[in-house]
Amino acid sequence: MKTLLDFFLFLIILCVSIIIIPVVHSKCIPDQQLSLLHFKKGLVFNASFSSKLISWNSSADCCSWVGVTCKANGCILGLDISNEFISGGIDNSSSLFQLQYLQSLNLAYNKLGNGFQLIPSAIGQLTSLRYLNLSHNYYSGQIPIEISHLTGLKVLDFSYNNFRLPESPLKLESPNLHMLVENLTELRELFLDEVQISAPGSVWCQAISSSLSNLRVLSLSNCSLSGPFHESLAKLQFTLSLIHLDYNNISAPVSPFFANFSNLTSLSLRDCGLHGTFPKEIFQLPSLQSIDLSHNPQLDGSLPEFPKNGSLEYLILEWTNFSGPLPNSIGNLKMLSAIFIHDCNFTGSIPISMTNLSQLIYLEMDGNKFEGSIPSFSRPMNLEVLGLDSNRLTGNINCTHWGNLTKLSSLSLRGNMLNGNIPTSLLSLPSLNFLDLYGNQFFGQFPEISNISSNFVKYLLLGSNNLEGPIPMSIFNFRRLTWLDLSSNNFSGSFPLDDLQQLRNLSDLRLSDNNLFLTHDATNFSYSYFPQFQFLMLASGKLTTFPNFLRNQSKLYRLDLSDN
Ligand SMILES: *[C@@H]1O[C@H](CO)[C@@H](O)[C@H](O)[C@H]1NC(C)=O
Ligand SMILES: *[C@@H]1O[C@H](CO)[C@@H](O)[C@H](O)[C@H]1NC(C)=O
Ligand SMILES: *[C@@H]1O[C@H](CO)[C@@H](O)[C@H](O)[C@H]1NC(C)=O
Ligand SMILES: *[C@@H]1O[C@H](CO)[C@@H](O)[C@H](O)[C@H]1NC(C)=O
Ligand SMILES: *[C@@H]1O[C@H](CO)[C@@H](O)[C@H](O)[C@H]1NC(C)=O
Ligand SMILES: *[C@@H]1O[C@H](CO)[C@@H](O)[C@H](O)[C@H]1NC(C)=O
Numbered sequence: 001m002k003t004l005l006d007f008f009l010f011l012i013i014l015c016v017s018i019i020i021i022p023v024v025h026s027k028c029i030p031d032q033q034l035s036l037l038h039f040k041k042g043l044v045f046n047a048s049f050s051s052k053l054i055s056w057n058s059s060a061d062c063c064s065w066v067g068v069t070c071k072a073n074g075c076i077l078g079l080d081i082s083n084e085f086i087s088g089g090i091d092n093s094s095s096l097f098q099l100q101y102l103q104s105l106n107l108a109y110n111k112l113g114n115g116f117q118l119i120p121s122a123i124g125q126l127t128s129l130r131y132l133n134l135s136h137n138y139y140s141g142q143i144p145i146e147i148s149h150l151t152g153l154k155v156l157d158f159s160y161n162n163f164r165l166p167e168s169p170l171k172l173e174s175p176n177l178h179m180l181v182e183n184l185t186e187l188r189e190l191f192l193d194e195v196q197i198s199a200p201g202s203v204w205c206q207a208i209s210s211s212l213s214n215l216r217v218l219s220l221s222n223c224s225l226s227g228p229f230h231e232s233l234a235k236l237q238f239t240l241s242l243i244h245l246d247y248n249n250i251s252a253p254v255s256p257f258f259a260n261f262s263n264l265t266s267l268s269l270r271d272c273g274l275h276g277t278f279p280k281e282i283f284q285l286p287s288l289q290s291i292d293l294s295h296n297p298q299l300d301g302s303l304p305e306f307p308k309n310g311s312l313e314y315l316i317l318e319w320t321n322f323s324g325p326l327p328n329s330i331g332n333l334k335m336l337s338a339i340f341i342h343d344c345n346f347t348g349s350i351p352i353s354m355t356n357l358s359q360l361i362y363l364e365m366d367g368n369k370f371e372g373s374i375p376s377f378s379r380p381m382n383l384e385v386l387g388l389d390s391n392r393l394t395g396n397i398n399c400t401h402w403g404n405l406t407k408l409s410s411l412s413l414r415g416n417m418l419n420g421n422i423p424t425s426l427l428s429l430p431s432l433n434f435l436d437l438y439g440n441q442f443f444g445q446f447p448e449i450s451n452i453s454s455n456f457v458k459y460l461l462l463g464s465n466n467l468e469g470p471i472p473m474s475i476f477n478f479r480r481l482t483w484l485d486l487s488s489n490n491f492s493g494s495f496p497l498d499d500l501q502q503l504r505n506l507s508d509l510r511l512s513d514n515n516l517f518l519t520h521d522a523t524n525f526s527y528s529y530f531p532q533f534q535f536l537m538l539a540s541g542k543l544t545t546f547p548n549f550l551r552n553q554s555k556l557y558r559l560d561l562s563d564n
């Protein structure tokens with residue numbers, strides 16, 4: 001008996017010892033290995049989808065199993081069995097809860113809750129836990145009060161389950177937000193996305209700020225929170241670094257005190273029913289890397305002058321009522337990689353300084369009131385998407401605009417007042433997939449494209465311009481074309497419909513309202529292959545006989561043969 005007691009004492013001393021001896025091979029402690037094997041045996045999972053649990057077997061030391069981390073002395077410190085398709089097998093009696101030295105437990109992306117199960121309250125026994133991640137597990141119902149006993153927790157992630165935290169609890173066992181966090185004073189990161197909290201600003205802001213004075217990360221997206229923001233949140237102004245509150249109907253202005261959050265790197269308030277004027281000083285916070293205010297159509301605002309060497313990487317304001325010009329100093333934000341400001345009310349010209357944003361990948365400014373000419377975007381060599389449609393842009397575009405954009409895959413300039421010739425060099429850009437120049441005033445001929453370096457172009461929309469002359473036959477070399485719109489121009493000459501056989505993916509072809517002679521071989525009744533069209537617009541094409549390929553179309557949704 002004495003030796004057994006000694007042995008346990010020895011174990012405890014071993015495991016709680018804070019001296020970490022840097023030994024490479026930690027040997028698993030036998031009873032912990034047994035607990036793990038027992039734990040595994042109880043789990044419901046499919047071995048064909050497992051990459052971690054499958055390696056847990058008694059022939060290897062448990063400290064070498066995938067997902068298990070041990071202290072140098074062999075005590076199990078961490079378990080990461082996320083993403084293992086586990087669909088059950090953790091209840092109050094699970095051997096998991098014997099691993100009392102466990103500091104880190106990640107069970108994310110399984111199906112432990114199966115849509116109806118509760119978190120076993122025995123989890124409260126794991127009092128050494130500092131990191132607990134149960135996100136994405138189909139859990140539902142209440143969060144057990146025992147979680148509030150895990151007072152050493154630094155990171156808690158319960159997001160994307162189906163939990164509820166009642167506003168005023170009926171029983172002690174079903175805590176509200178305040179009770180859940182009141183003793184978790186060590187918390188640095190709290191993720192409760194999609195937990196139904198249903199509390200007004202005064203309640204949730206105070207519950208968080210009165211207890212969690214070390215909090216850096218607050219992620220409460222889609223929690224049925226309401227507003228307005230309560231001033232108590234300003235207590236966390238020196239610590240909070242990430243605030244994500246998307247999809248809550250805050251229905252209030254953004255408080256000016258956020259401009260005092262000196263450690264803020266990421267602010268996300270997408271679709272929060274915000275109104276009033278956004279405090280522009282927030283954009284000037286030197287630590288800010290990402291801001292998303294999108295889908296708040298009643299939120300007014302404008303952009304301030306940006307300081308030199310700002311950290312901003314993501315500027316996301318789409319579907320807001322932001323207005324006014326883009327300041328020249330936007331060019332100071334050298335780290336910017338994504339600008340989504342489409343469907344706002346911005347005016348003025350596109351600052352030339354933006355062409356210095358060498359990290360840009362996405363630039364979407366459609367649906368504003370930008371005017372003037374388009375500066376040359378050949379500097380941001382990683383640019384993939386450039387959207388400027390539905391503005392009031394004028395002037396021409398030429399090869400100097402895009403020469404080096406080898407990664408550009410989507411360019412949309414639809415619905416402006418651009419003119420001049422369309423530079424064919426555009427079509428030689430090696431990654432271009434989508435080109436939409438519809439509804440401008442481009443004129444002149446569209447010459448043959450000699451060096452088609454790639455065949456990636458799938459969408460080529462040039463309709464409603466003033467293009468003239470023959471349609472270049474090299475169009476048939478764009479073998480991936482699925483949508484070709486050349487309608488409502490002044491194209492002339494003949495266009496051999498039979499050659500469409502080469503464009504096997506084409507499903508939308510619009511050639512109406514030109515001066516074209518659409519030709520085809522009226523004697524050919526059997527085409528080995530012809531594209532299956534959904535949209536086929538061939539109005540005013542001077543056809544005199546019915547195109548036979550039309551007899552074999554099964555997906556046709558709209559066909560226009562009028563005025564032939
Ligand atoms: C595990 O998944 C494979 C592949 O989907 C399936 O064939 C097998 O029946 C599954 N086994 C169990 C026990 O569900
Ligand atoms: C036990 O796991 C190891 C690797 O983790 C593997 O090489 C060995 O084949 C497994 N043994 C059994 C009996 O499954
Ligand atoms: C929880 O685990 C998932 C899967 O490993 C991970 O993506 C997520 O970032 C984790 N959450 C936290 C707060 O670490
Ligand atoms: C776990 O045990 C507690 C009592 O200790 C009980 O109230 C609870 O319902 C049990 N939970 C589960 C999920 O088994
Ligand atoms: C938090 O700790 C205090 C003091 O130990 C205790 O009175 C209170 O009941 C605890 N709260 C919860 C929700 O457990
Ligand atoms: C918000 O959560 C609800 C479930 O509570 C879900 O149906 C909805 O799709 C979520 N909304 C978003 C935008 O994710």
Ligand SMILES: *[C@@H]1O[C@H](CO)[C@@H](O)[C@H](O)[C@H]1NC(C)=O
Nearest residue numbers: 214216238239240241263264
């Ligand atoms: C600011 O945030 C960083 C990173 O999250 C953290 O290391 C630092 O301690 C925070 N500052 C304060 C005052 O909390």
Ligand SMILES: *[C@@H]1O[C@H](CO)[C@@H](O)[C@H](O)[C@H]1NC(C)=O
Nearest residue numbers: 226227248249250251272273
């Ligand atoms: C958001 O809250 C406001 C004020 O409570 C309410 O008038 C509005 O209908 C809510 N919007 C949605 C989408 O629920």
Ligand SMILES: *[C@@H]1O[C@H](CO)[C@@H](O)[C@H](O)[C@H]1NC(C)=O
Nearest residue numbers: 234255256257258259260261
């Ligand atoms: C920001 O902090 C300063 C100094 O602490 C204070 O004077 C000011 O009122 C605060 N601003 C807001 C909007 O809370």
Ligand SMILES: *[C@@H]1O[C@H](CO)[C@@H](O)[C@H](O)[C@H]1NC(C)=O
Nearest residue numbers: 297319320321322343344345
């Ligand atoms: C832009 O502003 C005008 C009035 O200045 C307003 O009528 C319109 O709704 C605003 N557009 C958007 C997208 O907010």
Ligand SMILES: *[C@@H]1O[C@H](CO)[C@@H](O)[C@H](O)[C@H]1NC(C)=O
Nearest residue numbers: 377378379380381403404405
């Ligand atoms: C574009 O690339 C060419 C070489 O291919 C180089 O001479 C030119 O300076 C580049 N232009 C810009 C604006 O970087």
Ligand SMILES: *[C@@H]1O[C@H](CO)[C@@H](O)[C@H](O)[C@H]1NC(C)=O
Nearest residue numbers: 373374395396397398400401
């Ligand atoms: C290209 O277009 C820009 C803007 O419209 C214009 O300033 C420039 O002179 C043009 N370059 C050439 C070579 O036509």
